[in-house]
Amino acid sequence: MGDFEIRKDRQPQGPGRLTRERAEYLRLVKTGLSNTRASELVGVNRRTGSRWLYGRNATGRDRAAPSITMAPPATERSRYLTGDERIRIADLDREGMGVRTIAAELGRAPSTISRELRRNATVDQRGRRHYRPYAAQARAQARRPRPKPSKITLDPELRTRVQDLLDERWSPEQISRRLKRDFPDRPELHMCHETVYQALYVQARGGLRRDVAAALRSGRTRRKPRGQARQRRPRFAHPMxxxxxxxxxxxxxxxxxxxxxxxxxxxxxxxxxxxxxxxxxxxxxxxxxxxxxxxxxxxxxxxxxxxxxxxxxxxxxxxxxxxxxxxxxxxxxxxxxxxxxxxxxxxxxxxxxxxxxxxxxxxxxxxxxxxxxxxxxxxxxxxxxxxxxxxxxxxxxxxxxxxxxxxxxx
Known part of the structure; x- marks a missing residue:
């Protein structure tokens, strides 16, 4: 760790007060250490290290820029892969490096690299997969904008089936499970029960009838815990x-x-x-x-x-x-x-x-x-x-x- 020493004062320092610790942490992560180990060596909480590594305010709701940007962000590291990182992934992948080796090189989780190679690869006419960084960046930016249209909104047949079953007083989970069971070979009719709840509760995705009180057996327009059942303690003359x-x-x-x-x-x-x-x-x-x-x-x-x-x-x-x-x-x-x-x-x-x-x-x-x-x-x-x-x-x-x-x- 060179001449770096863990600070003796372990009290909270506030933002911007751990400049040397942060620099040493980022150096250790770059060598391939995990967030937990690097935080331990520097003497900070692993959550602090996670904020240094991925950014304090990354929310995943940032909209894509109008053009494909390959330059890394000028501020703290984003939770998303940058264009330059994708170029590095492509280079290492062509050299035959494994997922964990690439992840250590970039200081990312192996699951991030594995998912990137799986989701954003290009498939040629022969069915072979090739990772091309500029095409991967374009796919990632196109996928990011929110909100996305609901599956129920996009599919009239699915919307009709769900509405009919709601009219029969079926719950969203009953609808979801039974559609998967009755139509195993039609994935376009498969969805989780949360998709039905979102279509009912979230007005922006209101693909179903908006009368939530009629559609859901609870009659509630928003979710809340159930109350306790009533309690009774009568006495009987005849033995029970x-x-x-x-x-x-x-x-x-x-x-x-x-x-x-x-x-x-x-x-x-x-x-x-x-x-x-x-x-x-x-x-x-x-x-x-x-x-x-x-x-x-x-x-x-x-x-x-x-x-x-x-x-x-x-x-x-x-x-x-x-x-x-x-x-x-x-x-x-x-x-x-x-x-x-x-x-x-x-x-x-x-x-x-x-x-x-x-x-x-x-x-x-x-x-x-x-x-x-x-x-x-x-x-x-x-x-x-x-x-x-x-x-x-x-x-x-x-x-x-x-x-x-x-x-x-x-």
């Missing part, structure tokens, strides 16, 4: 069988026929809809409660709903400690289906049902009267919900999984 006593086959979802249940409540607590979700298939059934949500009404409607199922698909029900199922013993006597109760304030113990209740709020918003919905409407909502592909099912739909179970039992 707790969730800890469920057989192992329920916990690992290996055997179908075990359900999770709850109510979604309407405005003022005067109306409700019962929900049942099968744990292995996520198949949903809605319980019509036209006469209120008292314990007698819930037990009777729940029993009438589960008796429509084959015996091997009606093995147990897991519920929270809501007072609406205080007559659980009557339900079990009538149906021969045991009821297991979650611990107080533990909604995650019925995670599938809690998730489904959140999805159902798109159809039955909070603060509305749920008694106006007929049995036929509830059945139609359940059909649409069971027709959505689920990530946890490998992008099968709950209806498809249930149909497989019924076929296997015949």
């Amino acid at each position: 069988v707790m969730i800890s006593e469920r057989p192992p086959e329920v916990i690992d979802r290996a055997v179908p026929g075990h359900w999770e249940g709850d109510l979604i409540i309407g405005s003022g607590g005067g109306s409700a809809i019962g929900t049942l979700v099968e744990r292995s298939t996520r198949y949903t059934m809605l319980v019509h409660l036209p006469h209120g949500r008292g314990a007698e009404q819930v037990a009777g409607a729940l029993a009438a709903t589960v008796t429509t199922l084959p015996a091997h698909l009606a093995r147990s029900v897991t519920w929270d400690q809501g007072s609406e199922l205080s007559r659980h013993h009557e339900f079990t006597t009538a149906t021969d289906i045991p009821v297991y109760f979650c611990d107080p304030a533990s909604p995650w113990q019925r995670g599938s049902n809690e998730n489904t209740n959140g999805l159902l709020r798109q159809y039955f918003p909070k603060g509305t009267d749920l008694s106006v919905h007929s049995r036929e409407h509830l059945e139609a909502v359940a059909v649409q919900l069971n027709g959505r592909p689920r990530k946890t099912l490998g992008w099968d739909t709950p209806a498809e999984r249930l149909a497989k179970l019924l076929e296997a039992s015949n």
Whole structure:
């Protein structure tokens, strides 16, 4: 390190006070040392070294100049390769140097050089790749301007398919995954779910209908964390069988026929809809409660709903400690289906049902009267919900999984 000595004063020096340290750091990097090692030898934080190496204010939003500029910047080093660096890469590549050797020569990361040779090379008529620095510089400058048009905006077919599935109340991730699965040989229809969110949320890319509240089941116009689920701790006179006593086959979802249940409540607590979700298939059934949500009404409607199922698909029900199922013993006597109760304030113990209740709020918003919905409407909502592909099912739909179970039992 010559006559350079690490400074004894290790307090922050502020911008422009570490001239000798910076010069020594850049000299060490030029010899091929990494940012971390060079920073350690000079006695500065590696983040300081990174700023010296790549520049403090490089944001990646600079627009391209009207002509191809091959001269390096006059100020701090850019995060982007310069024209002169590309000329050096071409020279070393022609000499047969490897990626890591070129990276050490330029003081860049090997991944930067590898990506540059892969993305900006020229392919001749015989399919051979040649790295030509001026052509590479032109490609890089043409690629840099922002913002870029969205894939959904550019492709009318993709936009139509996405809009149709949003109208079916599919989430962006369900749309993305199912398009890749249904059209594996058509990459023009493949995109990540974030592309759909951007088309909905960012007005500059509004290739889809701008009514975000209608397109997304959350009804939100911007993202925010979910709130905690409501917590209830009622007491039952009749002894409850707790969730800890469920057989192992329920916990690992290996055997179908075990359900999770709850109510979604309407405005003022005067109306409700019962929900049942099968744990292995996520198949949903809605319980019509036209006469209120008292314990007698819930037990009777729940029993009438589960008796429509084959015996091997009606093995147990897991519920929270809501007072609406205080007559659980009557339900079990009538149906021969045991009821297991979650611990107080533990909604995650019925995670599938809690998730489904959140999805159902798109159809039955909070603060509305749920008694106006007929049995036929509830059945139609359940059909649409069971027709959505689920990530946890490998992008099968709950209806498809249930149909497989019924076929296997015949």
